[in-house]
Amino acid sequence: MLAAQPIDHLVADPDTDTELKRKLTLANQARRFAENRLALPTGDAYTDYSELGRPWVVVNLVAVPEFSLTPHQWCYPVLGCQAYRGYFNLDGARTEQRQFQELGYDTFIGGVTAYSTLGWFDDPLHSGFTSLSDDRMVALIFHELAHRVLYIDEDTAFNESFATAVELEGLRLWLEKRGEGKQFEAAVQRQAQRNQTLAMVEKTSRELEALYQRKGELTRDAMRQQKEQLFAELVSEYNRRAMHWEEPGPLGKQLESLNNANIALFRQYNQYVPGFRQLLKEQDYRFDDFFDRVMALSEQDEEQRVQILEQLSQRFDEYL
Structure with missing residues (x-):
């Protein structure tokens, strides 16, 4: 943040790299669209730019017990508890990863391209954004700005x-507004891949949850064997589908293995997406009304929130 420079100055500077200048201009346009069409609270976020010198801001560690799909929670001042912990230093993440592995946890470490300080600070745009394709960069801006609307501990x-x-x-x-048919088609394909992957992951998750409920009936070795078989089937099915995808899928191009931590992380970002999209659709894509409805939903207890989102998901039909 301290190293960030005003984007307007960089765009006006003749010494700024031409491609970076184009990306920054596009980010400015996306930021205005987010404020005017999506009713997102931009504040002064993404008005500055910072060069990171690496493709990620932090790396996140996810740790899940061997026979569970519920991630370990880390708790922080102000933010409350989260199902991951971020590190600026990869070695630090690996050190804690080994500690969890010694306790029998499934773990995963992944690079985080962007973050949100939830409106506490004016987050800068950075090279993690600008290294992405145009549509992915714009989508990420929208995602991070959405965290300024609402955050539940x-x-x-x-x-x-x-x-x-x-x-x-x-x-x-x-993309519709800009008439960018080629990029829109790519976004359509990625969404189809995400939907197919979510369906596969949810099916395996239901089977794993049923297995993990049998802790008292089966030996640990028997449970471990069945768990490995379920994950092997998921990896095989994913790879079979991914062979026909033009771009790498949401879990990568080809998988070698998966564990509880991988799918727990994927579910966190996708589990209730159909429900939220249906809720937005029912507001006729008026984002300010949608945010009001989501605010009201957030005030329900967790069981009620889940029930409502699952009911919304059942009504959702993908139109992309």
Whole structure:
């Protein structure tokens, strides 16, 4: 943040790299679209630019017990509890990862391209954004700005699914407005891949949850064997479908293995996306009304929130 420079100055500077200048100009346009069409609270976010010198801001560690799909929670001042922990230093993440692995946890470390300080600070645009393709950069801007609208303590899946829904619908409207058919088609294909992957992951998750409920009936070795078989089937099915995708899918181009932490993280960002998208659709894509409805939903207890979102999901039909 301290190293950031005003984007307007960089765009006006003749010494700024031509491609970076184009990306910054596009980001400015996306920011105005987010404020005017998507009713997102931009404030002074993304008015400055910072060069990171690496493709990620932080790396996140996710840790899940061997026979569970409920991630370990880390709790922080102000923010409450989250199902991941971020590190600026990869070695620090790996050190804590080993500690969890010694306790039998499934773990995953992944690079985080962007973040939101939830409106506490004016987050800068950075090279993690500008290194992405145009549509992915714009979508990420929408996603992170959505976190400034709403954040619920201790409900990562709600927060991330909401932001992902805003990202997807915002990108659709953005590309439609600009008449960018080629990029829109690519976004359509990525969404189809995401939907197929979510369906596969949810099916396996239901089977794993049924297995994990049998802790008292089966030996640990028997449970471990069945768990490995379920994940092997998921990896095989994903790879079979991914062979026909033009772009890498949401879990990568080809998988070698998966564990509880991988799918727990994927579900957090996607589990309730269909429900949120249906809620937005029912508001006729008036984002300010949608945000009011989501605010009201956030005030319900967790069981009620889940029930309402699942009912909305059942009504949702993909139109992309």
